[in-house]
Amino acid sequence: MSTGSIAGRLFAFFQCKKLVVWLCVGLCVQILYYSVMNSHENNVEKHLGACQRCFVWRKPFLGRFESHWKPFLTSKSLYLLMDRPFRKELEKVLRFRKLPFGLQSSVLSAVTTLQLLPQQELPRSFASLWCQRCIVVGNGYSIHGERFGKMIDSHHVIRLNDAPVKEHKIDVGKRTSIRLFFPESALPNPLENNGNDTLMVFVPFKPLDFLWLMEVLLKTRNKVRNISGRQPPQEWNGNISQLRILNPYVTYEATYKLLQLNESSRRYATTGIIALNLALHMCQEVNIAGFGYPGNHDNTTPIHYYDTGRSREKELFQHNITAERNWLLTMIKSGVIADIASPSFQAQNC
Template sequence: WCLRLFPAFLFCWLTQKKWESLNFRQTRLFLKLDDFFWRERLSRLALPYGIKGSLECRTCVVIGNGFSIKNTSLGSIINKYDVVFLNDAPVRGYEDDVGNKTSMRLFYPESASSNPTLHNEPETLMVLVPFKLQDLRWLKEILYNEKRIRKGFWKPPPLIWLGDPSKIRVLDPHFLHQTAERLLHIPVHSSRQKPVHPTTGILAVFIALNYCDVVHIAGFGYPQSNNQKHPIHYYGYDTMRSMKNSYHDLNHEAVALKKLEDAGAILYLHPHL
């Protein structure tokens, strides 16, 4: 029986490799009910090759954590967008600048808030961005109340998470790969001792460009790197010095955002460098 099965398995494996080499495979086969009502965008094309334009224009805004949004009073404007993307940063107390509408939050264990309900609406989707195997393991342990493993994190993640499990999603690594390779041109198979990964902010911009008709951004841009004491977030006390050993290349991302802006793909809501 095993000998009869093996040739079929080998044929399947070889065929799979051929398909992968053609880059035909996609992450999902069927439209969901939500897609039918145009709550998501699967393509930048109209029918018959995509569903874009099947209903009214979908506007999205991506809010970064940068100090540049502080004291901008953009909150009321941000709340008017159809979809608001945020990183896992505080909203309460900063509503004047960042609004209080939270459609989708990108987070990883080290950035997670133990009580997401403090800064989110009930329908906010919490999207885990898995940078490493421990991230998925952390989520499983949280959801199934298993013994927590604390090793493998650069900062202790919360051991208790009070959010709604039905609102958790895990981002397909396809988007991390495409952000790194197509937008930032970062080698994904690098021999460098220290890897470079996209920030969740630039990742959210790439996701929005895939799913939205209009993409505006705010809160992106860091101070000049020679000013190590300048705050980098609209909240807290972190400065540019804290980015010294980061896994991100902020200058590289700034160049990518400038190219998107020059191409008209994104629009800033406030002045920036």
């Protein structure tokens, strides 16, 4: 065998061996790459567990198409509303409807009140978080004795009206990220049941509500009197920098888009459904606790977890409780929201 033939075979052998080595290296790199990627994806999926219902509010069956409106009133938005003809449903509703759905005849009162607020937009500390896992805590008696406090505090917590937390932490938690209220449901000393960083969201239902807010902010003598019997507090000692005014469109959308109530009935959504609508726009995952009222013929079960002496109230006639119950059941069944009291929720969050 010639020297050239041997050299050629050796060269071919080493070339083949080199190719095998490179193939092995490439295979190892691929295996390592996919291992790292799978590990990363698993970690991401685990981290995204709190956002498993991300942006589910976009589903068309909710009937909402105005997704870019601001949740709170601002001076800028009202000036724009007055300076240009309406182009969207949002602007049309605010211009031509009266409170609680629009600002017809109340625009000037709203503008004047906004001048007293140092901040009007959603705080950056809340808006900048990539994943908002929120829970709207209702005031229903169903939460009484359930010991959901720790689970509730693992969310951004949205509370309603004057519901206390100090004596009920074990059931309703102690954290409050946002609290919705109107004059008659205002806490005179909000810091007793909220944090200094709690966003206090004022919900205007009637023109006099703006007058009440102006008077308590200016600390003038309060002249507002409620003819219904429940009087708003004469003082409100909250953190003004954390006070916002809810856009009435939130109430409109909750009433006519979500609940689809008949306008001739002159009923509107409860604060709980209004808060849920706000949460569905602001949060990626929305859960609930303490929702539900006693049945129409149940005059013994208390309405609220904190006032066990009060049974079904006359004021509920302003709302369609049956429609709200049915809507909540539909949303839960569709996976838009979840009730933390349900066995399926508790099984997933063990």
